[in-house]
Structure formats: structure tokens, C-alpha cells
Amino acid sequence: LIFWLVIFAAFAVTGLRGYRNAEDTPKVTGTGANACSDAILKQSISTDDGSQKLTDAFAQMPALRPVAIFCPPNKAGAIITSQFAGYLAWPRQVWPVTVNARIFDKTLADFSTPSFAAILFYSVKPRAPLPGERQIGPVLLLVPHEMPNP
Amino acid sequence: MNAVSALIALLVIFAAGFGATMLLFKKRQPVPFVELFALSWLLGALFVSVALPCLGIFCSGLALQWLVTLAAILAGWQGLKSLRKSGHAITWPRPANPLETALCFVLLVEFMVMLFMAARESLGWDGLLVWEIKARYAFLNGGHLPLRYFVDETRLWSHPDYPLFLPMLETWLYLWIGDCDQFWVRIIFPPFYIAAAFLLYLGASRLSGKRWIGLLAAALLFFLPCALTGEGNLLAGYADFPLAVLYLASVVYFLDWKREASFRNTVIFSIIAGAMPWMKHEGIVLWACMMAQAVFQFARRRNFQAALLVPLPGLALWAGWNIATKILKVPANTDFLPLSFHVFRANAHRYGSIVREICRELSNPTHWSILWLVFLIAVPLLLVKLRQRVAIFLSLSAVIPVCFYSGVYIFSAWPSYMDHIQTSFPRLALQVSLVALLTISISPAAGRKEGLWKQARRSPFD
Numbered sequence: 001l002i003f004w005l006v007i008f009a010a011f012a013v014t015g016l017r018g019y020r021n022a023e024d025t026p027k028v029t030g031t032g033a034n035a036c037s038d039a040i041l042k043q044s045i046s047t048d049d050g051s052q053k054l055t056d057a058f059a060q061m062p063a064l065r066p067v068a069i070f071c072p073p074n075k076a077g078a079i080i081t082s083q084f085a086g087y088l089a090w091p092r093q094v095w096p097v098t099v100n101a102r103i104f105d106k107t108l109a110d111f112s113t114p115s116f117a118a119i120l121f122y123s124v125k126p127r128a129p130l131p132g133e134r135q136i137g138p139v140l141l142l143v144p145h146e147m148p149n150p
Numbered sequence: 151m152n153a154v155s156a157l158i159a160l161l162v163i164f165a166a167g168f169g170a171t172m173l174l175f176k177k178r179q180p181v182p183f184v185e186l187f188a189l190s191w192l193l194g195a196l197f198v199s200v201a202l203p204c205l206g207i208f209c210s211g212l213a214l215q216w217l218v219t220l221a222a223i224l225a226g227w228q229g230l231k232s233l234r235k236s237g238h239a240i241t242w243p244r245p246a247n248p249l250e251t252a253l254c255f256v257l258l259v260e261f262m263v264m265l266f267m268a269a270r271e272s273l274g275w276d277g278l279l280v281w282e283i284k285a286r287y288a289f290l291n292g293g294h295l296p297l298r299y300f301v302d303e304t305r306l307w308s309h310p311d312y313p314l315f316l317p318m319l320e321t322w323l324y325l326w327i328g329d330c331d332q333f334w335v336r337i338i339f340p341p342f343y344i345a346a347a348f349l350l351y352l353g354a355s356r357l358s359g360k361r362w363i364g365l366l367a368a369a370l371l372f373f374l375p376c377a378l379t380g381e382g383n384l385l386a387g388y389a390d391f392p393l394a395v396l397y398l399a400s401v402v403y404f405l406d407w408k409r410e411a412s413f414r415n416t417v418i419f420s421i422i423a424g425a426m427p428w429m430k431h432e433g434i435v436l437w438a439c440m441m442a443q444a445v446f447q448f449a450r451r452r453n454f455q456a457a458l459l460v461p462l463p464g465l466a467l468w469a470g471w472n473i474a475t476k477i478l479k480v481p482a483n484t485d486f487l488p489l490s491f492h493v494f495r496a497n498a499h500r501y502g503s504i505v506r507e508i509c510r511e512l513s514n515p516t517h518w519s520i521l522w523l524v525f526l527i528a529v530p531l532l533l534v535k536l537r538q539r540v541a542i543f544l545s546l547s548a549v550i551p552v553c554f555y556s557g558v559y560i561f562s563a564w565p566s567y568m569d570h571i572q573t574s575f576p577r578l579a580l581q582v583s584l585v586a587l588l589t590i591s592i593s594p595a596a597g598r599k600e601g602l603w604k605q606a607r608r609s610p611f612d
Contacts, residue, residue, distance in 0.1 A: 004594040007524055008370060015373025015519035022379035022516060025386060026272040028333060036273040036282075036332040036387075066304070083279050083307055090287055091296075093304040 041084055044077035045122075047137025051088055057118075057134065057142050058089045065117035065145075066093035070107070072124050073098050081122050081140070092117065099124055118144040152327050156334040159326035160341070162222045163319075167194025169225025172232045174414045180241045181233075184348035189418065191341045192399055196425045197222065199318035200467070206294030214293040215325045243351070243361065253365035260372040261344065267378055268340050268385045273332060277387025283308045285320030286330045293325055300478045311480045313471050315429040316389045339384050346395045346584055347371050353402035353588050356409075357540065358595035367591035374583060376517040382577040390577040393429045396422055397436045398584040401547050404444060405540060416456055419444070424463030428471065431483070432555075432578060437464045439550050443543060485570070486561045497560045500567055507571045508556045517576055518583070525586045528593040548586040552579060 026039035034051035041050035061067070069085050071078035078096075086094035099107050108126060111119055121141040130143045167190035175181055201218045209217060232238070245251040273282055283305075288295045295317075300310045323335045347368040355364025371377065377384055377391055384391035400423035407415035423440045426433030441461050448457035487493045512522040525548065532541040555578040564570035 001594055007520075007527075008366065011370060011519050011521070011524060012373045014515045015375055018373075018375030018516045018519055019379055022375055023381065025274060025380065025383070027270045028272045031333050033329055033331040033333065036278055036336075039272040040275065040278065080275065086305055087279055087283050087286075087308075090290065091298070093302065095304055 037084060037087070040080065044081045044084075045137040045140045047140075050137060051084075053136045054085060054088045057136065057144075058092060061092065061117040061144060063091055065115065066095055067118045067120060068095045068097050068111045068116050069120040069122055070097050070099045070111075070124050071122045073100065075123050077139075078122055085120060094120075112145070114145060116145055118142055152329070152331050152334050155326045155328065156323055156331075156337050159323045160337060162219050162326075163194040163198055163322070164190050165194070165226030165229075166197040166222035167191055169222075169227070169229035170194070170197065172229035172238070174417060175232075175236075175238055176412075176414065178237045181238050182352070183240050183242050185352055186240060188345040188348040188352070188399065191345045192396065192422060192425070194222070195319050195338075196315070196421070196428070197225075198322045199315045199428065202288075202318045202321060203294055203314060206288075206292075210292030210294060218322070243365075246361065249362050250365060253362060253369055256369045257347065257365060260369060261347075264343055264372065264378060265340055268336060271336070271378075271383070271385035273336065274381065274383075274386030274388065276382070278332070279307065280309050280312060281316045281387055281389060282320055282332065282335065284310075284312075284314065284317035285324055285335070288317065288321040289324035289330055293321060297478065300475070300480045303481075306481055309483065311431075311475050311482060313428050313430065313433075313467075315425065316387075316392060336385065336387065339387065342392045342395050343371075343377070343384055346391070346398060349395065349398050349402050350584065350588055350591065353398070353405065354591045356402075357405065357588075357592050360595060363591060363595055367588060370587055370591060371584070373519050374521060374587065375519060376576060376580055377583075380517065380576075382580065388577065389430045390580045393426060393433055393436070394581045394584045396426050396429060396433070397440075397547075397581060398588065400426070400436075400440050401544070401585050401588065404440060405543070407444075408447065408540065408543075411451065411453070416460065420460040421463050424461075424465075424467055427464055427468035430581075432581060434464075434468055435554055436551055436581065437468070439547060443546070485563055486558065487563045489561055493561055497562075497567075500560055500562075503568065504556055504559050504571065507568060508552075508575060511571070511575055512552075512579065518579075521583060521586055521590070524590045528590040531593055532589065544585065544589045544592075548582050548589060551582045555579070 026036070026043065028035040028039055030038075032038065034049075034055075037051040038049060041054075042048065047053070058067070067085070067089055069082045071082060078098075082094060082096035097107065097111065104124070105127070108119070119142075121143070123139050125141065126143070133141055133143045135141055168186070170193040171186055171189040172181075198218060201221065202214065205217055206214055233240075243254075245254050284295060284299075287299050295314075299305065302310070319338050320335050323338060324330055327334055350371055351364040351368040353364075354367035355361050358364070376382065382388045382390055400419055403415055403419040403422060407419055419440075423437055423444075426437045441464065444460055445457045448454070448460065487497075512518060529541075529545045529549075533545065555575065559567050559571050559575075562570045
């Protein structure tokens with residue numbers, strides 16, 4: 001019995017040390033409805049209240065047209081940002097596009113069609129300012145497709 | 151206001167589970183509070199998660215919410231009536247000596263720390279983008295998932311083919327709150343932890359006949375770091391710990407059935423085990439492990455009717471979900487290559503690296519403390535000292551799934567199968583860790599001459 005009590009004490013001590021050495025996970029800092037997605041998004045787009053900002057931006061677009069998100073290749077945070085954009089953009093589809101600097105302008109031209117409601121630029125910038133562009137935090141830029149006036 | 155709505159949603163879940171649990175207790179049978187809590191939560195959560203998608207075919211929004219609430223309240227009312235009429239007495243595990251008092255105090259402190267951690271921990275990547283996303287879209291669609299979600303090629307990363315136990319539970323919270331509130335939806339996770347601690351207490355004290363061993367088992371749960379911290383922990387909204395609780399419950403009630411082959415134990419075991427494939431795809435592996443042993447035992451006792459009926463709830467849920475996803479043409483998971491001899495032969499060289507990586511992971515104290523090391527000591531001891539089927543059953547219940555989960559990486563379709571192991575294996579091992587914890591915690595009782603069965607007959611619950 002003493003043998004087992006010693007074993008269990010070792011189990012408890014090692015377990016407590018495990019808590020101290022555990023990898024960091026996002027923590028909620030407020031009680032808002034988007035507390036969790038904000039906590040994770042802050043790591044990739046470095047802005048508070050990122051979920052609400054993206055939701056508000058999507059709300060101004062037609063619901064049935066998709067959005068493209070341009071990301072540089074091998075950029076940490078690109079996958080999570082594009083997936084979160086998809087998560088928040090429902091029912092719109094969000095198409096992730098990995099852009100290469102050499103063919104950036106051609107890719108941009110391909111996606112600048114009325115079939116897309118907007119283009120999100122994550123950690124990449126168009127060469128010149130685009131009409132209606134809106135900065136969401138330091139690394140995310142939203143450019144809605146200009147709709148012709150009725 | 152959202153807090154009050156979330157609490158009401160929880161109470162409705164408990165009401166449904168309470169009704170179902172009370173129906174299963176015999177007249178004048180004492181009802182241990184810890185058992186009532188654990189079963190009420192698990193059965194109530196299962197009821198809500200099945201009722202929402204089934205009734206959601208016919209109605210949505212407020213009508214769906216109130217229909218499920220009405221059914222749950224009726225069940226709870228029936229449970230209360232049964233409690234009054236049948237002379238059931240709810241019993242509390244009062245500590246009988248200073249050791250038990252100390253362990254109760256430790257357990258209480260652990261629960262408080264867990265609640266504090268639950269308030270701070272955010273839902274993780276998969277917690278949001280695989281599980282909660284389904285609840286969010288279901289809520290926005292009146293309580294059931296929109297069909298276009300299942301075939302949306304831009305959202306394949308959210309695994310639309312994954313089963314809906316957890317997402318429907320979260321949808322239930324959203325329906326009551328009236329909003330997709332990620333802060334309050336996390337309230338569903340602490341009851342899984344408390345149910346796990348209570349089931350460990352029940353299982354260990356019944357098997358050993360010692361209440362302090364049960365309390366020790368429950369207290370040790372907190373010292374399993376990966377349950378509450380790091381990637382894939384319960385509070386981050388992953389389904390692995392809830393699946394582990396269902397697996398533990400089915401092991402505990404199967405052992406109860408072996409002790410007393412009652413209708414109650416058979417039904418609870420069958421339903422709880424059947425819920426596993428509804429929680430996560432891997433649940434079918436754990437369910438098959440349980441059913442193989444159960445059907446064998448039923449057939450040995452010439453109870454062929456039970457052998458045929460016990461697998462039905464699990465088969466119904468698993469087949470129902472798979473048929474639905476086939477009809478909806480939901481793209482299948484592409485993490486694994488087809489299970490064929492040709493693929494096995496081509497990838498057999500991976501075996502050595504897989505075993506090394508699995509051993510490295512299971513000996514990682516930051517995730518497991520010394521659980522698997524102690525398990526390696528406890529299993530031979532239990533087998534040698536007891537020479538009873540219960541020891542073999544417990545050991546196999548933990549070892550077989552771990553072996554299966556290790557072997558499946560031979561078929562991994564990831565460019566780097568080692569990355570696949572590092573990403574997913576800790577979560578798979580978490581699913582069987584509670585059974586391993588139960589196994590090691592009864593080891594101190596293994597030295598006694600009479601063995602577990604005879605001690606169990608003197609259990610404080612008999």
C-alpha cells in the first residue's frame with residue numbers, strides 16, 4: 001500500500017509540473033459573444049475585436065457571392081486567418097488563394113470580377129491603393145468589389 | 151441574461167437525463183448522487199443531441215426548442231414521480247474516516263480550480279473550426295444544419311462528415327441564449343469533467359470495495375495535465391475527453407453488468423457505449439472493442455437475446471449518420487489511405503518510427519504525468535495477483551485501442567506521417583486514458599487475497 005501511495009504522490013507531483021510546462025493556449029479576455037474567436041484571431045491578425053470587424057464587413061456584401069483571401073506562400077497564420085474568415089462569412093464561400101509575387105497582378109486581375117464580392121489581403125498588399133479598401137488590423141486589408149449604381 | 155439562459159439550457163439537459171436515469175433504477179434502490187449526476191448528464195446530453203437533428207427534420211426555431219424542452223421536462227417530471235413513489239433514496243458519499251475526508255477536500259479544491267480554468271480557457275482551433283462551427287451554422291438555420299454546409303467545398307477543413315453529439319449540444323445552448331455566444335457555450339464542458347471524476351469514483355470503489363480508492367481515482371484525474379491544458383484539452387472544446395468519459399462509463403457499467411447481470415446495467419451499458427460513434431468517428435473503434443467483449447460474455451451466459459440487442463443503439467447511430475452523409479454526398483475524410491494489404495505492405499517500413507514516436511509521446515510527463523509508466527507496472531501486477539477476467543478486461547480495454555490507433559498511422563495520407571502522429575495521437579490516447587487511470591487506481595486493492603470480485607460484494611453501494 002505504501003508503495004502505491006508513493007507512486008500516486010509521484011503521479012500528482014509530475015502532473016502538477018506538467019501544468020507548469022504545458023504549451024500556451026489562447027485565453028479569453030472578455031465576456032463577449034466572440035470571446036474565443038477574438039482570442040485566436042488576435043494571434044494572426046493582431047487586432048482586438050477582429051471577429052466583429054470581419055462580420056460587420058461581410059454583412060455589407062451580397063450574401064451569395066464568394067470572397068477570395070490572398071495569402072503569401074508559407075506564411076504562418078495564413079491558414080487560420082482564411083479558415084476564420086470562412087467561419088465568420090457564412091453563408092458566403094471564402095476561397096483561399098496563395099499568391100506568388102511574380103504573378104500577383106495577374107492573379108489580382110483574375111479575381112477582380114463581379115462574381116467575387118470582395119478580396120481580403122492577408123500579409124500582402126496591392127501595389128496601388130484600391131477603391132473602397134478597408135484596413136482590419138495591421139495585416140488584413142478588405143477590398144469590396146465596386147458594385148455599379150443601379 | 152445569457153448566463154441565466156445557459157443555466158436553464160443545462161438544467162433541461164439534466165432534467166431529461168434525470169428522468170431516463172430514474173426509470174432505470176429498481177424500486178427502493180438507493181441512488182448514489184454521484185451516479186445520478188454522471189448518468190443524468192451523459193444521458194441528457196445524448197437525448198438533446200439526438201432529438202435536435204431528428205426533430206429538426208419536421209420543425210425549427212422556437213418550435214424545435216420548445217418541443218425538445220417539453221420532452222425533457224416530461225422525462226424529468228416522470229423521474230421525480232418515480233423518486234417519490236418508488237421510495238428511492240438519493241445517497242451522498244459521506245466520508246467515513248480522516249483519509250476519506252482529506253480526499254473529499256482535495257477533490258473539491260480540484261473542482262474549483264477546474265472551474266476557474268474553464269472560465270479562462272478559450273475554445274481552441276478545432277473546438278471552434280470543427281465542432282462549434284456546426285453549432286453556429288445550425289443555430290443560424292433554426293436549429294439544424296443547412297444542407298449546403300455538407301457539400302460546401304470551401305469549408306471541407308471543418309470536417310462536415312464528423313458526427314454531431316457535441317455540435318448539437320452547443321446548438322442547444324445557442325437556442326436558449328438566442329445568440330452564438332462563445333463565452334457561455336463553454337459551460338457544457340465542466341460537467342463532463344465532473345462526470346468523469348464521479349465515474350472513476352464509482353468504478354474504483356465498486357471494484358475495490360474501498361471508498362477511499364474510489365476517491366483517490368477521482369482525485370488523480372486532475373493530475374492528468376492533457377485533460378485540462380494544452381492542445382486538445384476538454385476546456386478547449388475538443389470531443390476527445392467527452393468521448394473518454396463515455397468510454398469510461400461503458401467500461402464501468404459493463405463491469406457492473408458482470409457483477410450483476412441486471413436489465414438496468416445492460417441498458418445503460420448499451421446506450422452509453424452506443425453514444426460513442428455519435429461523439430467522434432474514432433468512437434466506433436472503442437464501441438467495437440466493448441461490443442466484442444460484451445457479445446462474447448452474453449453468448450457465454452447463453453443470453454443470445456441480449457447479445458443481439460445490446461449493439462443496436464450504437465449500430466443505429468453509426469449507420470444512421472453514415473447513411474445520412476452518403477445520401478448528402480459529404481466528402482469523406484482524406485487523412486488516411488484505403489485500408490488495403492497493398493498499402494500496408496508499401497508502408498510497413500513506418501512501423502519502427504511509429505512505435506518510437508508513440509512511446510515518446512506516452513512517456514511525455516507534460517501530457518500524461520506518469521500515467522502510462524504506472525499502467526505498465528499495474529497491468530502485470532493485476533493480471534498475476536488477481537488472475538480474474540476483470541483484470542484482463544480492464545487491461546485490454548486500454549491496450550487494444552492504443553495498439554489500433556498506433557497501427558492506423560501506417561495508412562496515414564499526410565505528407566509527413568510523423569507530423570500526423572504528433573498532431574493527433576495525444577488526443578487519441580486521451581480517449582482511453584481514463585480507463586487506464588481506473589486500472590492503475592485499483593492496483594492497491596490487488597494485493598488482497600480475496601480479489602476484486604469478493605471485495606466488490608462488500609462495496610458501500612451494495
